[in-house]
Amino acid sequence: MSKSAYEIVQQARSNKRRTGLDFVEHLFPDFMELHGDRRYADDPAIVGGGATLRGMPVTVIAMEKGHTSRERARRTFGAPHPEGYRKALRLMQQAPKFHRPIVCLVDTSGAYCGVGAEERGQGQAIAENLMEMMTLDTPILSILIGEGGSGGALALAVADRVWMLQSAVYSVISPEGCASILWKDAKLAQRAAECLKLTAQDALQNGIIEEIISEDEGTENELYARLEEKIASTLAQLKQEPDRLNKRYARFRAIGQKAE
């Protein structure tokens, strides 16, 4: 029996789940973290830096929720502040300069909601990432590994290829938020989760992502090995791809393109 949409949401949110840094550790053992947005602060909800993948230098940006409660509090449960997005952008802008492709690992319930985040331009920070990522002249691959919460997730997912783990979710609003706005009852979240079409399967069908990474086959280590192989071959292929930026634009341009 397959899981309901809301069960998948809960699975994606589980604090026992693999986090961004778990993936970084296994996929990029020589990862070197680089801190700070050079404007205001360093946001621990987003981790960025450099690494090599089978000898190829890459820029890695990962959202990190943390495992222990202390760590989770420090990383604001993986909800980035504007500084996180600005740090990610700073590092991503260096990538074309040094001919490195970019790998983004997305896992957030959404951009942080708070007074400081608003004062320092949460909306502006996300908007800038969307505009800049569209024109960064290097391959970009984004993988949704857990929660893909709205604009806060999209700010690291304007890419040439977007993949989702089988049990990840990607949504414009949380099912609870949707239910409380539309039906004035957050308890109807289960129904909202079905309606929002937020599972990997739905996203694939609606042309939002290119691939689903299966989590059923093999062990944990085999998953990482399979993913490493896939990332390396995809980045190598994207490096050779002519007219990459126009294709990236066309990829998003095609979504919701219709006239009745």
Next chain:
Amino acid sequence: MAFLKFPYRAKNELEKGGRNQLPAMADENEPTQDCPNCHKSIPLSKLWAQDSVCACGYHFRMKARHRIGLLADEGTFCEAFSEIVSSDPLGFPDYRRKLSTVQSASGEREAVVCGRAKIGGHACYLFAMDPYFMMGSMGAAVGEKITRTFEAATAERLPVVGCALSGGARMQEGLISLMQMAKTCGALRRHSDAGLLYIALLSDPTTGGVTASFAMGGDIILAEPGATIGFAGTRVIEQTTHKALPKTFQKSEFLLEHGFVDAIVARSEQKAVIGKLLALHEEEDHEQIGV
């Protein structure tokens, strides 16, 4: 109690019998609107004559076409892309019915009106979002219309004046509406890379996915006085932080103070200010560049 300070404050009317007295000209049968700022009631005809601005300076929400009429030179607005309307891509419960209700109530087919116009004699593309169409929320049709506006402006080498007003992405279209953020940003970036000007005018409310995309992407960002502009909703922030927020939080004045808008412009000044900005950024004569 008025909580917002506008540049134009109400006169002292104590000698005329107190602030709560209706103006003498008010016809008893005429429908009125209460101002949420100064609590006076204003006859609708008077409010419309003042472009939906109360004497105290409070800016009421304004229909997209009314706003276009205010900004565009008379008879110059030529609507485009009006054939694009929302469908129901996810089969979301009740969405089709809601769309048709809103369409007949608002008289609009979609939450944004786009077209070519002249402002102060300067040709440009102009779009305005409608507060009475699902609070200007952005679904596939809104994203597509705005994207086409930027693409057409890029092709014709014209500036874009965009009047943003939106509660954010339209959740009934799920991820498809979220992707409109990336799509519109891509189109406006290409417009920008072509060396063209985009002026964003933000009015109440501009929030969520629209703030986090094309609203904040302007070369010049103007805001109406007292408009709520932000990413997260005030209620959500209050629930997260367990603190009451000041009433000035996320208002235009707050954004100006924190450096996120270029200027706050009252409705009566908007046409002149935008016209002046367009003149400042007028492309040099192509022949001159060719020499």
